[in-house]
Amino acid sequence: MPSTDDEFIALDGVEKVFDVRRKTGFLRRERRQVRAVDSLTFTVPRGEMVGYIGPNGAGKSTTIKMLTGILTPSAGRLRVAGIDPSRERARLAHRMGVVFGQRTTLWWDLPLIDSYRLMRRMYRIPDERYAANLARCVDLLELGDLLDVPVRQLSLGQRMRGDIAAALLHDPEVLYLDEPTIGLDIVSKVKVRGFLRELNAQLGTTVLLTTHDLTDIEQLCRRVMVIDHGRLMYDGELDGLHRAGGAAAERTLVVDFERELPPLDLGPELELDIGEGVRVVKVDGVRQWLAFPAGRSAAPLVARIAERYPLVDLSVREPDIESVIARMYARDTPVAP
Ligand SMILES: Nc1ncnc2c1ncn2[C@@H]1O[C@H](COP(=O)(O)OP(=O)(O)OP(=O)(O)O)[C@@H](O)[C@H]1O
Numbered sequence: 001m002p003s004t005d006d007e008f009i010a011l012d013g014v015e016k017v018f019d020v021r022r023k024t025g026f027l028r029r030e031r032r033q034v035r036a037v038d039s040l041t042f043t044v045p046r047g048e049m050v051g052y053i054g055p056n057g058a059g060k061s062t063t064i065k066m067l068t069g070i071l072t073p074s075a076g077r078l079r080v081a082g083i084d085p086s087r088e089r090a091r092l093a094h095r096m097g098v099v100f101g102q103r104t105t106l107w108w109d110l111p112l113i114d115s116y117r118l119m120r121r122m123y124r125i126p127d128e129r130y131a132a133n134l135a136r137c138v139d140l141l142e143l144g145d146l147l148d149v150p151v152r153q154l155s156l157g158q159r160m161r162g163d164i165a166a167a168l169l170h171d172p173e174v175l176y177l178d179e180p181t182i183g184l185d186i187v188s189k190v191k192v193r194g195f196l197r198e199l200n201a202q203l204g205t206t207v208l209l210t211t212h213d214l215t216d217i218e219q220l221c222r223r224v225m226v227i228d229h230g231r232l233m234y235d236g237e238l239d240g241l242h243r244a245g246g247a248a249a250e251r252t253l254v255v256d257f258e259r260e261l262p263p264l265d266l267g268p269e270l271e272l273d274i275g276e277g278v279r280v281v282k283v284d285g286v287r288q289w290l291a292f293p294a295g296r297s298a299a300p301l302v303a304r305i306a307e308r309y310p311l312v313d314l315s316v317r318e319p320d321i322e323s324v325i326a327r328m329y330a331r332d333t334p335v336a337p
Helices: 060-068 089-093 112-122 127-140 156-168 186-203 214-220 238-245 268-274 299-308 321-330
Strands: 009-023 029-044 049-053 075-080 096-100 174-178 206-210 223-228 231-237 250-257 279-284 287-293 311-317
Touching: 009 060, 029 060, 029 075, 029 231, 049 060, 049 214, 060 075, 060 096, 060 174, 060 206, 096 156, 112 156, 127 156, 127 186, 156 174, 156 186, 186 206, 186 214, 206 214, 223 238, 231 238, 250 299, 299 311
Parallel strands: 049 206, 049 223, 096 174, 174 206
Antiparallel strands: 009 029, 009 075, 223 231, 250 287, 250 311, 279 287
């Protein structure tokens, strides 16, 4: 028999079907069923940090809502730490934390610290534990100057860090993160990722991470699960997903020049600096898009361009999950890791 630790999160043939009613005429309504999650089976051992990705409407949030007990599965068996979440939601609440990137659990008009004090009461966190956890979050998430600021005055990145701390004050064993870096600037993303890495390494918190940003996965998760139309399409290492996609992930450097130029010719030496595969993928007026391997620094490429061309502005776009998955679908699916 596998222990609860091996199968800390366990889904077996889980389904979620929504009944949707739509008005089609004056008195007529059409009933339709949406199968948001379909025969989902997987396990996550305690202490693992797993990426859970898929296109819009794939069923990711529905899965998280079932794992937290907000929704009850239509069929199948689901357990977290041996507990059926929809039956024992209150008991599980003490052992899990949730962060929805698009929503906040903080009290909008109150200073951040007041939300934390309310959480301490709600979860009945002993004083010492609360003080230690708060101190750790404040330190690692750099919240010191923000504690007395009303939540509505925080920037998105500050608010997100505040939300992550709120989800961790009661020492949850499992943390569900739904798009925790969405809309954040690069500095905030780096802070959030660094914190999650520490959390997992130091406390062994099990983490299920939903994101559209492939860099989140690359930097945090060895294992990734891809879901689409409610079904598990891939479960394995990220490298395997890239192989399934048929090409390594690429980042895109977007550059604006003073004037329109022909597609850049960057010379053979650059290939040595940055590896093979730098190429102009699009030109539109003064703007050009250059794809380069995601694992490489953009610095030599930027330096080379600035040295030779009248550069005005630039930005780097991360590879997105959709493009990797689209490439995966261009091949045969589902794919074995
Ligand atoms: N309460 C609901 N009632 C009816 N249909 C729903 C409900 N919640 C989700 N759905 C449908 O279930 C499917 C899966 O939705 P879900 O929100 O789980 O996807 P997702 O992968 O989280 O998408 P996104 O990346 O856009 O957040 C979609 O077709 C969605 O329209």
